[in-house]
Amino acid sequence: MAIIVFLIFVIFVIGLSLYLGNKAKTSSGYYAAGGQIHWGVNGIAFAGDYLSAASFLGICGMIATVGYDGFLYSIGFLAGWIVALFVVAEPLKRLGKYTFTDAVDANYNSRGIKLAAAVSTLVVSLCYLIPQMVGAGVLVEPLLGLPHAWGVIMVGAIVITIVATAGMASTTYVQFLKGALLIIFSTVLVAAVVIRGISTQPDHGGKHDFYSYKTLTAEKSGNDLIVSEPGYVVLGQTEIKGGLLFVKLAHDGKQTWWLAAETAGALTLKETQSTVSNAKGKWINGAPASVENQLRQVGNLEQIRGQRDAKTGSLSLFGFLSAIADKETVVRTWKTAAFADGADKVTIYYPKNVSGDRFMRPGQKFKVEGTLLERLDFLSLMLALFLGTAALPHILIRYYTVPSPASARKSTIVAIAAIGFFYILTLFMGLGAMANGVINPLDSNMSAPLLARSFGQLLFAIISAIAFATVLGTVSGLIVAASGAVAHDLFDRYLKIKMDDRQKVRAGKISAFVIGGIAIMLGILFKGMNVSFLVGLAFAVAASANLPAILMLLFWKRTTAKGIAASIVVGIVASLALIAFSPELYTLYGRNPLDAPIPFNNPGIVSIPLSFITLVLVSLMTSHNRNAKTS
Amino acid sequence: MLHQPAVPVGKDPAVPYKMRLGIWMFICYSLFYAGFVAVNLINPLAMSAIVFAKLNLATVYGFALIVVALIEALVYDGLCRRKEAHFEKVEKQSNKINSKKGRE
Numbered sequence: 001m002a003i004i005v006f007l008i009f010v011i012f013v014i015g016l017s018l019y020l021g022n023k024a025k026t027s028s029g030y031y032a033a034g035g036q037i038h039w040g041v042n043g044i045a046f047a048g049d050y051l052s053a054a055s056f057l058g059i060c061g062m063i064a065t066v067g068y069d070g071f072l073y074s075i076g077f078l079a080g081w082i083v084a085l086f087v088v089a090e091p092l093k094r095l096g097k098y099t100f101t102d103a104v105d106a107n108y109n110s111r112g113i114k115l116a117a118a119v120s121t122l123v124v125s126l127c128y129l130i131p132q133m134v135g136a137g138v139l140v141e142p143l144l145g146l147p148h149a150w151g152v153i154m155v156g157a158i159v160i161t162i163v164a165t166a167g168m169a170s171t172t173y174v175q176f177l178k179g180a181l182l183i184i185f186s187t188v189l190v191a192a193v194v195i196r197g198i199s200t201q202p203d204h205g206g207k208h209d210f211y212s213y214k215t216l217t218a219e220k221s222g223n224d225l226i227v228s229e230p231g232y233v234v235l236g237q238t239e240i241k242g243g244l245l246f247v248k249l250a251h252d253g254k255q256t257w258w259l260a261a262e263t264a265g266a267l268t269l270k271e272t273q274s275t276v277s278n279a280k281g282k283w284i285n286g287a288p289a290s291v292e293n294q295l296r297q298v299g300n301l302e303q304i305r306g307q308r309d310a311k312t313g314s315l316s317l318f319g320f321l322s323a324i325a326d327k328e329t330v331v332r333t334w335k336t337a338a339f340a341d342g343a344d345k346v347t348i349y350y351p352k353n354v355s356g357d358r359f360m361r362p363g364q365k366f367k368v369e370g371t372l373l374e375r376l377d378f379l380s381l382m383l384a385l386f387l388g389t390a391a392l393p394h395i396l397i398r399y400y401t402v403p404s405p406a407s408a409r410k411s412t413i414v415a416i417a418a419i420g421f422f423y424i425l426t427l428f429m430g431l432g433a434m435a436n437g438v439i440n441p442l443d444s445n446m447s448a449p450l451l452a453r454s455f456g457q458l459l460f461a462i463i464s465a466i467a468f469a470t471v472l473g474t475v476s477g478l479i480v481a482a483s484g485a486v487a488h489d490l491f492d493r494y495l496k497i498k499m500d501d502r503q504k505v506r507a508g509k510i511s512a513f514v515i516g517g518i519a520i521m522l523g524i525l526f527k528g529m530n531v532s533f534l535v536g537l538a539f540a541v542a543a544s545a546n547l548p549a550i551l552m553l554l555f556w557k558r559t560t561a562k563g564i565a566a567s568i569v570v571g572i573v574a575s576l577a578l579i580a581f582s583p584e585l586y587t588l589y590g591r592n593p594l595d596a597p598i599p600f601n602n603p604g605i606v607s608i609p610l611s612f613i614t615l616v617l618v619s620l621m622t623s624h625n626r627n628a629k630t631s
Numbered sequence: 632m633l634h635q636p637a638v639p640v641g642k643d644p645a646v647p648y649k650m651r652l653g654i655w656m657f658i659c660y661s662l663f664y665a666g667f668v669a670v671n672l673i674n675p676l677a678m679s680a681i682v683f684a685k686l687n688l689a690t691v692y693g694f695a696l697i698v699v700a701l702i703e704a705l706v707y708d709g710l711c712r713r714k715e716a717h718f719e720k721v722e723k724q725s726n727k728i729n730s731k732k733g734r735e
Contacts, residue, residue: 068689075667075693082660082700086653086707090646322685361678361689368675375672382668386661405643409711413704420697427690555654 003144005461009469013174014161037172039407043414045172046398048179050077050389050415051422052128052474053135053445056182056467058532059423060451061444063430064299065333067359069366070430073532074423076385080539081419083390083547085412091554093399093408099481100393101489104549104568110561111494116568118489120545121393123572125482126518127541128392129475131534133523136471138445138531143464149524155468156520159475163483163512171476172401178469183418185462186425189448192455193432194320197312200301202436204454210437211296213271213351216258218247220267225260227269238346240339246272246348248341254286259350273298273349273441276341295349295441297450299434302330302353317428321360324431329356331434333364334441349441377600381536384604388539391546394474394481445531475519483511529588536602537579544607545571548615556619563619571611578603644722645714656707663699667692 037045055077062070095106101117133152140151162174201210217228225234225247235248235255245260247269255276258269273295275284282289285296304310306328315323323329331354338347354364366381367374389395399408433439433447436454440446449467453460487507491497499507526534548567552559579585583593584601670677670692678689 068693071693075696078697078700079660079664082657082703085704086657086660090649090653094646318684318686321690322681325679325687325690327679357679357687360687361675362671363675368671379668379672382664386664406711406715409708413701413708416701416704420701423697424694427693554650 005465006143006468009465010158013177013469013472014158016173037401039402039411040414041172041176042398042402042407042411044179044418045175045401046179046395046411046415047183047418047422048175048177048470048473049394049398049477050419050474051179051182051470052535053132053467053471054532054535055422055426056186056448056470057135057138057445058131058535059426060430060433060448061439061446062365062532063427064433064439064447065444066364067331067333067354067431067434068361069364070532071427072362072366072382073385073536074426076382077389078416078420078423079386080389081412081416083387084395085409085416087554088390088396088550089399089408089412090405092396092550093402093405099484099488100396100546101485101493103396104546104553104564105493105561107553108561108564110565112565113561113568114489114494116565117546117549118485118494120568120572121485121489122482122515123576124391124393124538124542124545125478125485125515126522127538128394128535129478129482129515129519130522130526131529131531131538132471132475132478133519134526134529134534135445135531136468136475137523137527138443139449139464139467139471142446142449143468148527152520152523155471155475156516156523159472159479160513160516162472162476163479163516164509171473171480172398174469174476175473178466178473179418181466182470183422183425185459185466186422186429189452189455189459189463190317190425190428190432192459193428193436193451194317195314196436196455197315198301198304198320198323198435199311200304200307200309201311202300202454204436208454210300215271216269218260218267218269225267236341238339238341240337244337244350246337246339246346246350255283256286257346257348259348270351272351275347277345278343297438298332298334298349298351298441299439300332300437301356301435302332304329320428320431323356324435325356325360327355327357330354331356331359333359333434334439336441373599376605377602380540380600380602380605383608384536384540384543384602387543387547387604387608391542391550392539393485393542393546394477397481397484398477443528479512479515479519482515483508486511486515526588533584533601540579540602540604540607541572541575543604544575544611548608548611552612552615552619556616558619558623559615560619560622562622563615563617566618567611567615570614571607574607574610575603578607643715644718645711648714649711652707652710656703660700660703664696667696 059070059073092103095103100121101114104117105113133155136155137148137151140146140154141148163171196205203210216232219226227234231251233250235250237245237247239245247258247260249256249258257272257274259272261268261270273285275282284293287293304312304323305326312323333352333354334349335352336347336349362368366378368378402408402411429448429451433451436451438447438450438454440450449460449464452463487504491507492499492504545568548571549564553564578598581596581598582601583596586593586596678687680688682688683691
């Protein structure tokens with residue numbers, strides 16, 4: 001079923017691209033869809049462009065695992081549109097032709113700006129492409145049963161076909177279609193979630209047996225532990241950083257890991273999930289790994305409003321949220337720990353109960369009650385999300401597809417309405433995934449499609465196909481933006497390679513092939529990282545590199561070409577350097593995050609002001625040259 | 632203009648008004664957004680307080696940030712349209728007068 005729906009969608013999209021290919025023979029047609037897209041269509045296409053894998057897969061997955069902290073991305077991503085509407089939309093439409101570089105260079109004709117802005121477009125587009133491709137790989141695994149890498153390659157190939165056939169025209173209609181379908185079917189999914197209600201033992205409407213994790217009692221005897229229940233033998237204990245104690249038990253011929261916890265003087269052992277790898281193979285929860293024996297999906301409510309065995313039945317929208325946010329509701333979240341046990345490489349997925357009111361306010365991921373640095377990290381994220389949207393090249397180029405500045409404004413308002421509505425839905429979908437126990441402990445990104453599967457194969461097939469389309473639409477937009485940077489900004493404007501209109505379109509198509517290939521490689525390399533987190537970093541790079549240039553160009557008359565070029569370069573270098581040495585990236589490198597020289601994950605709080613300061617200082621230092629030239 | 636737009640853009644006398652209005656509305660929203668960030672940093676526990684329809688402050692403020700963005704956008708569009716219509720009317724009138732004068 002899922003495969004059929006998916007194939008129908010892909011065939012339709014490619015057919016549409018081939019049909020529209022005739023309209024993309026000129027560079028205006030290829031890069032800006034001839035500037036004749038209706039503002040209503042463009043507004044929904046904006047939503048299609050913007051509601052990427054990060055919004056649908058990443059945010060829902062993050063809300064499912066860390067609660068309200070995931071919703072912070074929804075808030076920040078939407079708030080960024082205010083900057084786009086009030087400050088950037090109309091002036092940019094008046095200034096530019098095809099690319100971000102056109103707009104910032106409009107009044108200067110500077111080679112420095114052309115080079116810096118083109119490189120910035122490429123860097124931001126690639127940073128944004130990584131999470132989309134990771135999302136593609138994540139989707140294809142359960143949908144088509146293919147490995148992650150094949151998913152990435154497949155998306156890359158389809159997107160290159162879409163972009164290379166009809167550029168911005170096909171990209172716009174794919175995004176329009178996908179944006180509309182995403183919003184409609186997410187609404188259906190949310191309706192299904194609240195009609196089902198919540199339960200402490202989610203059974204997916206009777207289709208699934210809820211797995212109850214056991215708790216054993218134990219006693220200390222010197223350094224040894226003795227389990228009270230018969231049949232369990234203690235094989236070993238491992239204490240990890242942070243003081244967590246894991247106990248290895250043998251029972252029924254299986255070796256499993258349990259989390260030791262002292263509550264009210266009594267020692268309890270809580271059942272966990274585990275993967276153990278060594279030279280002989282891989283074991284999951286004590287049995288050899290196989291297609292049948294995989295990690296169980298997790299997430300549930302241990303108590304609802306203080307009731308241990310409760311089922312609410314249908315709820316109102318607000319009733320659903322208030323039931324989860326109740327002080328006496330207990331959410332079972334899952335954490336990960338990894339360590340070596342002799343020759344065994346052990347990864348434990350252990351439960352941690354959190355009260356509903358804590359889960360439904362910031363603090364699970366972003367430590368707003370933590371140290372000064374942790375609070376600054378939160379501030380930095382919120383700043384980058386707010387300022388990043390209006391600096392994303394694939395969003396900015398969409399302003400060139402409409403006929404007038406007023407259309408640019410109106411399409412932004414349609415986008416805000418559609419995107420805002422969708423982001424409200426993400427809170428329900430994320431919490432629904434948690435409450436229905438459909439979180440994959442290995443990869444939270446699949447939470448929304450797996451939530452749909454809990455309602456049946458048809459909804460799963462449709463939601464997965466839409467999620468796949470989500471990736472296709474956004475990746476298409478990014479590749480159009482990046483190919484424009486290479487073919488139009490670098491080859492045509494910077495290197496001044498003489499090309500007629502047909503050759504310009506050809507250069508754009510060849511660039512799309514090359515960038516698509518790079519995106520495929522990066523998508524395979526970054527497998528397993530939360531896509532929202534990665535997009536948050538792309539926002540930080542965009543806000544640092546591009547936004548100071550756009551804002552100062554529009555609102556500070558003393559801005560010079562050298563100031564703009566310098567601020568873009570400083571913004572890119574500073575944000576990328578801060579990310580490269582951050583704790584999260586150290587984890588990706590397989591190193592201890594505590595050894596990272598930069599103590600926070602989100603660079604915006606340093607790199608955005610640094611880029612602004614650079615622009616002001618360099619402009620002040622070089623403004624006399626400009627004045628001299630003018631006089 | 633060295634990189635002319637993909638489609639020709641006409642003269643718009645409402646531009647200074649729209650830019651001023653945009654900046655003021657941007658400042659208003661930024662303050663509202665900053666308030667959300669500040670409450671989280673200064674008094675994060677306040678986000679658990681039930682404030683409306685059994686929903687906590689975090690949920691209500693989060694939804695409000697989304698809804699207010701749309702309301703501000705619609706107000707901005709309405710004011711911009713009014714100004715554009717005003718200038719269009721003025722232009723039509725002056726064209727009428729000019730053509731009348733031309734005939735005379």
